[in-house]
Amino acid sequence: MRVVRATGLLRFDGVGRRYGVRGPWVLRDVTLEVPAGALVRVQGVNGSGKSTLLRVLAGVDAPDAGRVTGRPAASTAYVPERFPAALPFPVLRYLTHIGALRGLPAAAARARAEHWLDRFGIGAYARTPLDELSKGTCQKVAVVQALLADPALLVLDEAWTGLDTDARGALDAAVRARVAAGGTVVFVDHDARRLAGEATVTVTVPAGTGPVAVDLTTAAPPPAEGVVIEAVRPGGPEDSDLRLVVPAQESDAALRGLLGADPPWHVTGVRTHTPAAAVAPDLPEVPAATGVRQRAAALLAYQAGLLARSHRWLPPLLLYGAVMAIGVSGGQPVLGSLGYAAALLLPVAAWMVRVCVGNEPPAARACVASAVGARQAQAGALGTAVLASALLGAVGTGVVAAVSSAYSDDMRTAVPVGPAAVAGLLAAAVSVLLGTAVGALTNPPLLRRGGWSLLATGLAAGAVLIVSGSPAQAAVTDLVTGSRTGSVSYPVPALAAAAVLAAAACSLSLRAARRTYP
Ligand SMILES: Nc1ncnc2c1ncn2[C@@H]1O[C@H](COP(=O)(O)OP(=O)(O)OP(=O)(O)O)[C@@H](O)[C@H]1O
Numbered sequence: 001m002r003v004v005r006a007t008g009l010l011r012f013d014g015v016g017r018r019y020g021v022r023g024p025w026v027l028r029d030v031t032l033e034v035p036a037g038a039l040v041r042v043q044g045v046n047g048s049g050k051s052t053l054l055r056v057l058a059g060v061d062a063p064d065a066g067r068v069t070g071r072p073a074a075s076t077a078y079v080p081e082r083f084p085a086a087l088p089f090p091v092l093r094y095l096t097h098i099g100a101l102r103g104l105p106a107a108a109a110r111a112r113a114e115h116w117l118d119r120f121g122i123g124a125y126a127r128t129p130l131d132e133l134s135k136g137t138c139q140k141v142a143v144v145q146a147l148l149a150d151p152a153l154l155v156l157d158e159a160w161t162g163l164d165t166d167a168r169g170a171l172d173a174a175v176r177a178r179v180a181a182g183g184t185v186v187f188v189d190h191d192a193r194r195l196a197g198e199a200t201v202t203v204t205v206p207a208g209t210g211p212v213a214v215d216l217t218t219a220a221p222p223p224a225e226g227v228v229i230e231a232v233r234p235g236g237p238e239d240s241d242l243r244l245v246v247p248a249q250e251s252d253a254a255l256r257g258l259l260g261a262d263p264p265w266h267v268t269g270v271r272t273h274t275p276a277a278a279v280a281p282d283l284p285e286v287p288a289a290t291g292v293r294q295r296a297a298a299l300l301a302y303q304a305g306l307l308a309r310s311h312r313w314l315p316p317l318l319l320y321g322a323v324m325a326i327g328v329s330g331g332q333p334v335l336g337s338l339g340y341a342a343a344l345l346l347p348v349a350a351w352m353v354r355v356c357v358g359n360e361p362p363a364a365r366a367c368v369a370s371a372v373g374a375r376q377a378q379a380g381a382l383g384t385a386v387l388a389s390a391l392l393g394a395v396g397t398g399v400v401a402a403v404s405s406a407y408s409d410d411m412r413t414a415v416p417v418g419p420a421a422v423a424g425l426l427a428a429a430v431s432v433l434l435g436t437a438v439g440a441l442t443n444p445p446l447l448r449r450g451g452w453s454l455l456a457t458g459l460a461a462g463a464v465l466i467v468s469g470s471p472a473q474a475a476v477t478d479l480v481t482g483s484r485t486g487s488v489s490y491p492v493p494a495l496a497a498a499a500v501l502a503a504a505a506c507s508l509s510l511r512a513a514r515r516t517y518p
Pocket residue numbers: 019026044045046047048049050051052053517518
């Protein structure tokens with residue numbers, strides 16, 4: 001097994017986080033150092049900010065104040081508090097997508113996914129759609145996606161909740177293995193006995209808000225190999241359950257101490273503690289590093305899979321097809337029809353952005369964001385929308401060029417079909433870029449309210465088409481005018497302006513996407 005070490009020290013310096021510009025601080029002045037190879041328990045009362053702390057730690061949320069350094073961004077995995085079943089993938093397909101995002105080649109991702117599904121007792125569900133799983137089985141998938149690629153930083157937000165006893169044991173073992181292999185594991189669990197006595201760092205998030213530093217207590221790490229002793233006090237409260245990990249040579253003394261206590265402990269289990277070895281033998285290696293291009297391709301493949309399987313592409317496609325069928329018929333002048341097709345593509349492209357950025361439940365987006373970065377996750381959605389609209393535009397332009405008449409409006413001047421089709425493609429590209437700009441500005445994360453966002457998308461798309469001076473209007477006007485005169489001109493300046501506007505709008509959307517919301 002490859003030993004992955006979290007590089008150096010993970011640090012929070014004066015980190016603050018609040019929801020809304022004037023909201024109360026949930027975290028304030030948090031200063032924290034987590035050494036590589038630590039097992040960190042985060043505790044605190046309900047609502048104190050534990051999940052918020054974990055989300056910032058996992059890189060799926062960004063602090064409002066202070067900074068986080070030393071996070072192994074390329075090897076962080078996160079299990080959110082609630083994992084959504086509403087993803088349109090079968091289990092193994094979803095996991096191989098996540099494996100690819102984490103840099104695993106396809107065969108390795110599949111082998112590792114199958115291994116972990118078996119470890120959690122759900123190998124039989126590999127081909128079951130996620131939305132048909134029970135809550136507990138879905139939670140196991142959430143855990144498996146995080147364990148796939150031996151993360152250097154594993155962040156678990158109540159990941160044990162809803163798991164059966166065997167699965168809880170399997171997750172305990174996986175956590176120990178990660179720590180023994182040099183990884184850092186940070187967890188919240190409301191059961192105080194969870195990995196009791198094994199955490200090297202305990203972080204207590206104080207209740208209420210205020211300029212308070214997180215209270216840290218550190219303990220010596222448990223021995224890499226030793227003996228696990230489990231004991232209860234019969235009749236005692238739940239809290240009197242005990243789990244100790246002691247070096248082998250100290251186990252007899254520890255047992256004598258427990259049995260001789262007043263009242264004595266009842267020892268329920270003694271077993272060898274070998275955290276690293278037994279969990280994942282003979283699995284394909286995790287590549288040391290993956291190229292940016294490989295991860296970008298994996299992200300686009302994941303988003304394209306989401307889009308294709310969700311069928312939410314169907315309404316914009318039907319709109320495009322229906323309005324094209326109304327406005328374009330065989331034998332009409334080619335340039336005029338290409339202008340009509342290009343104009344229609346703009347609202348369709350804006351709609352496609354809306355579909356793609358809203359296709360993922362937030363918790364699923366958080367898992368992806370922990371793997372590739374929150375902004376990159378948004379870039380994947382925007383990129384997929386652009387590609388889908390471009391494909392639609394290319395097919396539409398091809399069909400229009402093929403069925404139209406190669407003449408001007410008065411049927412007196414011949415229009416060369418090849419150059420006309422190129423001009424139509426360039427105008428379609430202008431529409432795709434401006435539609436993407438509209439979609440990026442009027443949808444999450446910049447505009448979150450569903451109704452307002454829909455209205456804004458529709459109004460902005462219409463305005464961009466008709467407002468004088470807009471590159472879309474210029475490109476379409478070029479085609480329509482050319483259809484009157486029988487001359488073809490390429491809308492290159494409009495394309496350049498549209499590219500600049502799309503880049504600006506997308507960069508605003510990506511800036512706002514440094515946070516995914518629970
Ligand atoms: N998306 C959000 N928008 C607004 N407020 C939020 C959001 N998420 C969390 N909060 C608020 O931040 C505070 C801390 O929430 P958080 O979920 O981090 O606490 P927690 O300690 O994990 O709670 P629990 O133990 O109940 O899971 C709460 O007051 C919560 O209402």
